[in-house]
Amino acid sequence: MQAESRLFINGKLVAAASGKTYPNLDPATEEVLGEVADAGLEDMDQAIAAARRAFDETDWATNHAFRLKCLQQLKAGLVAEMGSLKEQIATETGSPLGICGAGGPQCEVPISFLDFTLETLPKFEWSRDIGLSTMMGIQSRRLVEKEAIGVVACITPWNVPLQINLAKCVPALAAGCTVVLKPAPDTPWSATALGRIVSEYTDIPAGVFNVVTSEDPVTTGEALVRDPRVDMVSFTGSTGVGKRIMAMASETVKKVFLELGGKSANIMLDDANLEQSLLSALSVCFHAGQGCAIPTRLLIPRERQAEVEALLKTYFGFIEYGDPSSETQIMGSLINARQRQRVLAYIEKGKQEGARLLLGGGVPAHLDKGFYVEPTVFMDVSNDMTIAREEIFGPVLAVIAYDGEEDAIRIANDSDYGLSAGVWSASEERALAVARRLRTGTVNVNGGNFYGADAPFGGYKQSGLGREMGREGFEEYLETKTIALAVSS
Numbered sequence: 001m002q003a004e005s006r007l008f009i010n011g012k013l014v015a016a017a018s019g020k021t022y023p024n025l026d027p028a029t030e031e032v033l034g035e036v037a038d039a040g041l042e043d044m045d046q047a048i049a050a051a052r053r054a055f056d057e058t059d060w061a062t063n064h065a066f067r068l069k070c071l072q073q074l075k076a077g078l079v080a081e082m083g084s085l086k087e088q089i090a091t092e093t094g095s096p097l098g099i100c101g102a103g104g105p106q107c108e109v110p111i112s113f114l115d116f117t118l119e120t121l122p123k124f125e126w127s128r129d130i131g132l133s134t135m136m137g138i139q140s141r142r143l144v145e146k147e148a149i150g151v152v153a154c155i156t157p158w159n160v161p162l163q164i165n166l167a168k169c170v171p172a173l174a175a176g177c178t179v180v181l182k183p184a185p186d187t188p189w190s191a192t193a194l195g196r197i198v199s200e201y202t203d204i205p206a207g208v209f210n211v212v213t214s215e216d217p218v219t220t221g222e223a224l225v226r227d228p229r230v231d232m233v234s235f236t237g238s239t240g241v242g243k244r245i246m247a248m249a250s251e252t253v254k255k256v257f258l259e260l261g262g263k264s265a266n267i268m269l270d271d272a273n274l275e276q277s278l279l280s281a282l283s284v285c286f287h288a289g290q291g292c293a294i295p296t297r298l299l300i301p302r303e304r305q306a307e308v309e310a311l312l313k314t315y316f317g318f319i320e321y322g323d324p325s326s327e328t329q330i331m332g333s334l335i336n337a338r339q340r341q342r343v344l345a346y347i348e349k350g351k352q353e354g355a356r357l358l359l360g361g362g363v364p365a366h367l368d369k370g371f372y373v374e375p376t377v378f379m380d381v382s383n384d385m386t387i388a389r390e391e392i393f394g395p396v397l398a399v400i401a402y403d404g405e406e407d408a409i410r411i412a413n414d415s416d417y418g419l420s421a422g423v424w425s426a427s428e429e430r431a432l433a434v435a436r437r438l439r440t441g442t443v444n445v446n447g448g449n450f451y452g453a454d455a456p457f458g459g460y461k462q463s464g465l466g467r468e469m470g471r472e473g474f475e476e477y478l479e480t481k482t483i484a485l486a487v488s489s
């Protein structure tokens, strides 16, 4: 497969300074897809220097019309390259084409999301006059101005790599920032493709956008976070790494924007139509459960347990997986052998702690290649068990019985995380009242779907700080300056 293997630094597609490369694997087949540059500290230093210089010495931050033109060119380049991008993303993430095609979050949809930023940019109010004030006899007219925060480090995970790369880099660039993108080692092509498209299709000046891939997940990322030339870190990944990034960023008091893990609850209220609403439980199979907002705790009324169990057995039987070329399958493999081992260890822990395994629980017998785990359902889970508290990031559902609506809300909120939730009821009013009491950044009611370019997404509690997408996602990359002009009497 033809894919970009080079870094993008200071406007040039380049090999790593050391000349090193590393293999990019297809997790669904365990085959090597190709090679990619394995950057070290020297490459990262050059990328940061280029981004700093481009921010300080070009008019990128202030020339709004030019930025709009460049981002329109980027959108056109992404659309022109859609076919090959889809194939590269599907293979490096192990997703079946069913979630890389139209409507899925891996490729077409995130590219279409650029339109929201392209529409926001020309309408944005960069300066507002807040009127006069008088202080100790001095009269002033005050302006509140918004301006780019500076050099932004975008550090991203492997599950929906193009979507997250674009959701960070595009608003950051639109705001006037310059960017160093460091993707996850497992999905480098979703980032190197952006470097090539910027270089071939756009007039984005040298240094404004840089891409640095490395096999080591930590070293270049830590150098980027610690560097005093970087003004902000925009990170999506696990809560553990997010905490470490926050601590490192504090050394230079840089802004951190964090999209972290989740352990979201899907609440079936006692009047819910279970035949309809329990289909949503299958979302743990979507991309093999590798989605931060997937509801992995299913909260059910204790008196309806038998009904739930029978329906789950039927519905999970519908899930087919193992064919990466399928346009209808939604479940692929896990990203690597380590992640599969981690998921299997959580399944063992669930059994040891007394949860009852209803379905799955192992490696599928019908597939001899690929890092697959069977769709897995545990019944009789209590909210203090490890499988109810920790993010598994695999196709594993924990079913928890509750006693009454207050108990359901208490259990849903009894989590270190607060990313997302679902509520189902025959009464929309009742479901909405419950949704408003949940301590989470998004809630889907009766099958609604929060996901959209104009909808802010992010977490409460240890699920993160700040919001991605929507107007809020653009404003994350801005500083606020108040200017006072003396008014002569």
Ligand code: NAD
Binding pocket: 155, 156, 157, 158, 159, 160, 182, 183, 184, 185, 216, 217, 218, 220, 221, 222, 225, 236, 237, 238, 239, 241, 242, 244, 245, 259, 260, 261, 262, 291, 292, 391, 393, 419, 459, 463, 464
């Ligand atoms: P991860 O935290 O291991 O790594 C994420 C990124 O951080 C990678 O690019 C990695 O190389 C880099 N990194 C790792 N250690 C670092 C360090 N010490 N300093 C700087 N950079 C470092 O996450 P992952 O395993 O790639 O992705 C899965 C996690 O991402 C899950 O926890 C999931 O919930 C989370 N996630 C969250 C969202 C969200 O929007 N809230 C979206 C997708 C994924």
